[in-house]
Amino acid sequence: MSSTTIPFETLSQRIEQIFLNVGACPAQAGAVARVIAKGERDDCKSHGVYRIAGLLRTIRAGKVDATSDPVLDDAGGGVIRVDAQGGFSPAAFELGAPVLAERARDLGVAALVINDCTHFSALWPEIEALTDMGLAGLAMCPSYAVVAPAGGTAPLLGTNPIAFGWPRPDRDPFVFDIATSVAARGEIELHRQQGKPLPQGWALDAEGQPTTDPEAALDGAMLPFGAHKGSAIAIMIELLAGSMIGDRTSREALDYLGSTTILPNHGELILAFAPERFSAGGAAAAMASAETLLGGIEDQGARLPSQRRFAARARAQAGGIPLSDAEWADLDRLRDVGLDAV
């Protein structure tokens, strides 16, 4: 399969044009394009150009407003709120992030609430925006109700991602971004396509019984990672990034849209920490302690999370982002045909 490589900026602008062509406002088109280009750059294909069709489908269904500008509500305390006004989340984050960072430096800890957004991205681009500014970050959001609580029988929780980042001087940050489901829905779909049984503990069937049949699992519920512990964390995410921020839980997001084939509308919670305000020894002492810890992990031969992404990023920065001819053609088609292409 022949392919070509392009710089990040070129890819980002090509994606941006697709969204401008279907009427998105510049703030949303630009922010969405940057997030998708980052996914492609880091070889996270499931969050790369593959995502564009789903976003266009959601626009076409009238379930996201790609024309609205997000609105910042900052009362001056530790909580900054951005109303995405029914738009995609990236523009809302870009509006709120500088205020969040400033407030975290001022107070030590601050929270960014994003409300009423259509969410499609991984959380690491946001986390890395914070680590790039020397802050630690913790982000989480609900999704669609496709996961049963531990001990339960039916979908109620989302795959609810949680991501964390710690800045490392002159190094890629420590970043993890994990779903609280034991597996991604796409992995179950892949097993179905390949006719392979699921591992034990991944899913329940529609009657709430454990199953290894991918078809039955897709009609039933996924399970949380780590049994009752992962389930507890998934519930925490519903409470903090759904109930507490006055936005939809995963059940409410699914009830609102009625389908997982378009992207969910809900909120998101992002916490930022300024290490220099927590450590008596200042940021330098905190960074040195962290390097000893992280170095100790690598010395054992254990891989830190996100290393595969960072390796892909380094390759892309050196030689461009590789895209297959089919992906190129698809970008052309989406640009030229717009919403009728999906």
Place this chain on the structure above:
Amino acid sequence: MSSTTIPFETLSQRIEQIFLNVGACPAQAGAVARVIAKGERDDCKSHGVYRIAGLLRTIRAGKVDATSDPVLDDAGGGVIRVDAQGGFSPAAFELGAPVLAERARDLGVAALVINDCTHFSALWPEIEALTDMGLAGLAMCPSYAVVAPAGGTAPLLGTNPIAFGWPRPDRDPFVFDIATSVAARGEIELHRQQGKPLPQGWALDAEGQPTTDPEAALDGAMLPFGAHKGSAIAIMIELLAGSMIGDRTSREALDYLGSTTILPNHGELILAFAPERFSAGGAAAAMASAETLLGGIEDQGARLPSQRRFAARARAQAGGIPLSDAEWADLDRLRDVGLDAV
């Protein structure tokens, strides 16, 4: 085995006297006693009177200063710090908690850092102190390096607990308090005593190879819950509640004391959230949304975390806390003989 039942206050005062008798200052003796009595009240025997001997051993070893009063350092921002001055953590928490709660109400989110404390308690007593005030709380701390990171070969991380709580009007709060190791060290010890093999995935031997032999596991390393996901969370706890707050990581705590037979000295991080500052609909809307979510979980027949504790507490509140004659005799002995009893 005959037993007797006593009110919470009576048990708490009996424990307090033990610590006063060995020279603890009133603030520390009282706070330690309340936490231990709560463990016994909730039928958490591993955090009940059983713990007293370990605390006395740590005093006897000169590794905790039970005479020092904690010192509050409040610069007026979102981070309140309490220096436990080498004492036990509960008095430090009791000093900082009201300031944390006030600051969370004022700013929306605030953090309490406890430094230089000997930590022996579960985290749920602290979390419930926050939910009792209508706040959500998230607490975490390192412990001793007895857990290998996912993909690693040797102990480096602690069993690193993380606890979360959400207030429920007129109900017991939603609370979880989980270790990030797949099992407690005591469970491995129990398998050893009973000559039973460990489940797969619990531990590594001293060569870093997977083992089901409890003896080999005790010489090796425990594993995190949930494979690389639990490992990532355990590392986050080291970074936030060790490196960031300028205190010991689990490795440093073990290196400092050289033994897991006495209790570790490190710090702790507690975040408090005021729901009324996050939700556009105020606290009432947040509480209503949470009740729908939690009710939906219970409607499936899934048990919310901490229900066994709350049931024991209800029994204790109605009929007193049951203690065996042997436990009573032990309390007498510890009170009368003090440090020479351990």
